[in-house]
Amino acid sequence: MWLFRKKKKIEKDTIIGELWENNFDRSDKNRFELEETEFFNAKLEDKSLKLTTNKRNVFVWSLNNVYRYKDFILDSSISICEKNDHSAAGILFRYADEFNYYYLMVSSKGLFRLDVVFNGSPRILIPWTSCNPESFSEINIRIIVHGTSIFLFLDNIWIGEIEDDSIDAGYIAFGGQNFSNKDT
Numbered sequence: 001m002w003l004f005r006k007k008k009k010i011e012k013d014t015i016i017g018e019l020w021e022n023n024f025d026r027s028d029k030n031r032f033e034l035e036e037t038e039f040f041n042a043k044l045e046d047k048s049l050k051l052t053t054n055k056r057n058v059f060v061w062s063l064n065n066v067y068r069y070k071d072f073i074l075d076s077s078i079s080i081c082e083k084n085d086h087s088a089a090g091i092l093f094r095y096a097d098e099f100n101y102y103y104l105m106v107s108s109k110g111l112f113r114l115d116v117v118f119n120g121s122p123r124i125l126i127p128w129t130s131c132n133p134e135s136f137s138e139i140n141i142r143i144i145v146h147g148t149s150i151f152l153f154l155d156n157i158w159i160g161e162i163e164d165d166s167i168d169a170g171y172i173a174f175g176g177q178n179f180s181n182k183d184t
Helices: none
Strands: 040-045 048-053 059-069 072-078 087-097 100-107 111-118 121-130 139-146 149-154 157-163 170-178
Touching: 040 059, 048 059, 048 170, 059 087, 072 087, 072 170, 087 139, 100 139, 100 149, 100 170, 111 149, 111 157, 121 157
Parallel strands: none
Antiparallel strands: 040 048, 059 170, 072 139, 087 100, 087 170, 100 111, 111 121, 139 149, 149 157
């Protein structure tokens, strides 16, 4: 009989199944990359991960590069700053590297879009489509991925689904895009 069992260490980059929650109230539990660059900042502030773009027309993200996920249900809340003229926020998933990933973005104009970037070439899966979120201060996103099926929900409303086999597993990230005519 063992009184103390040693917890099995899971190697970084492993594809795992887990229930993981992060409310960003403790920096030691955060898995997302925090950084400050010329183009953007990713930092923890007020129990949230805040991405701020510093230049116009940039696409930025903060990656959780601890474990990879294949099939998953991701629930998240995002918000879009109303001070910027035109921007978008969302989720990158099945992120293999900077040249291979999916992304779902919701824009400050009330539209959403799903793309895959494969070998550095973006391909539109669902073009900009009206979604009319209840509020830009809190948009609830649910992404369900099973095999080649991707199901999308905003504020608990189904907004689309698609079959695509471009990328089978990867990391997740929060993303932001600035379409503004000015630096922010």
